Amino acid sequence: MTDQTTELLVCIKCKRGTEVAEDGERPGQALLDALSIRDLPAGIRLTPAECLQNCDHGCSVALRGGPEKWTYVYGNLHEASHLDTLVEGAALYHDTADGLIPWRTRPEHFKRNCIARIPPLRAPVPNLKG
Amino acid sequence: MTDQTTELLVCIKCKRGTEVAEDGERPGQALLDALSIRDLPAGIRLTPAECLQNCDHGCSVALRGGPEKWTYVYGNLHEASHLDTLVEGAALYHDTADGLIPWRTRPEHFKRNCIARIPPLRAPVPNLKG
Numbered sequence: 001m002t003d004q005t006t007e008l009l010v011c012i013k014c015k016r017g018t019e020v021a022e023d024g025e026r027p028g029q030a031l032l033d034a035l036s037i038r039d040l041p042a043g044i045r046l047t048p049a050e051c052l053q054n055c056d057h058g059c060s061v062a063l064r065g066g067p068e069k070w071t072y073v074y075g076n077l078h079e080a081s082h083l084d085t086l087v088e089g090a091a092l093y094h095d096t097a098d099g100l101i102p103w104r105t106r107p108e109h110f111k112r113n114c115i116a117r118i119p120p121l122r123a124p125v126p127n128l129k130g
Numbered sequence: 131m132t133d134q135t136t137e138l139l140v141c142i143k144c145k146r147g148t149e150v151a152e153d154g155e156r157p158g159q160a161l162l163d164a165l166s167i168r169d170l171p172a173g174i175r176l177t178p179a180e181c182l183q184n185c186d187h188g189c190s191v192a193l194r195g196g197p198e199k200w201t202y203v204y205g206n207l208h209e210a211s212h213l214d215t216l217v218e219g220a221a222l223y224h225d226t227a228d229g230l231i232p233w234r235t236r237p238e239h240f241k242r243n244c245i246a247r248i249p250p251l252r253a254p255v256p257n258l259k260g
Contacts, residue, residue, distance in 0.1 A: 009248070009249060047249075050249065051247075052246055052248070053202075053244045053245075053246055053247045054245070054246045062246075062248055062249075064248065071201075073203075073246040073248070114183045115183075115184070115245060115246050116182055116183055116184045116192075116203040116245050116246045117181075117183045118182070118192055118248060119139060119177075119179045119192075121194075
């Protein structure tokens with residue numbers, strides 16, 4: 001468990017390979033909108049982001065949670081079918097100390113659609129007990 | 131120009147789709163080793179990283195430079211052919227305030243092999259002068 005806020009960053013520029021009219025809503029914005037009316041677990045903040053540059057495999061989100069956690073980028077997300085996955089995954093991420101959701105509880109979509117991850121800013125304190 | 135150290139994180143676990151013998155050196159480790167004997171510009175710190183999970187498009191690095199900069203992940207890198215690009219790109223990144231290397235000076239490999247990017251931790255102060 002962690003006291004640090006978890007950010008669920010959603011790329012709102014994503015077109016997911018579709019043609020979007022000049023005044024049309026982009027799939028990335030639709031994903032943000034759909035998440036914004038969900039009850040998110042305590043400690044999770046939904047944040048719009050400019051292009052995450054995962055354009056070939058959008059829609060995209062990132063999960064970030066303070067200097068001791070890995071940051072994860074996930075792709076191939078859809079505003080209709082992946083809301084439960086994202087809410088569940090964000091909660092699981094939030095409950096970790098280092099950002100690593102154990103494999104057995106990791107959402108299936110996360111297992112197969114991790115685009116990249118970034119190490120924690122702060123290296124973990126070595127466990128001297130071995 | 132920034133005073134904040136720039137981290138050039140290199141995924142040392144990368145096999146780049148090759149078969150690596152149990153006791154053989156991985157391409158990611160070779161990339162780190164090759165960079166470690168280069169003269170890096172002031173302000174740039176080379177850091178080994180565990181798997182960046184960009185395994186389909188390795189080798190991989192990330193550039194990170196403090197709370198006001200975007201973090202970038204680049205892929206499809208080779209320990210023999212991309213050392214100059216990485217040193218040049220890290221220096222250009224270091225010299226920006228927000229991590230965005232202007233397109234015209236961005237190394238060609240960076241233009242076509244950005245895997246993802248993560249927004250700055252700290253939002254920029256709005257320019258009230260418009």
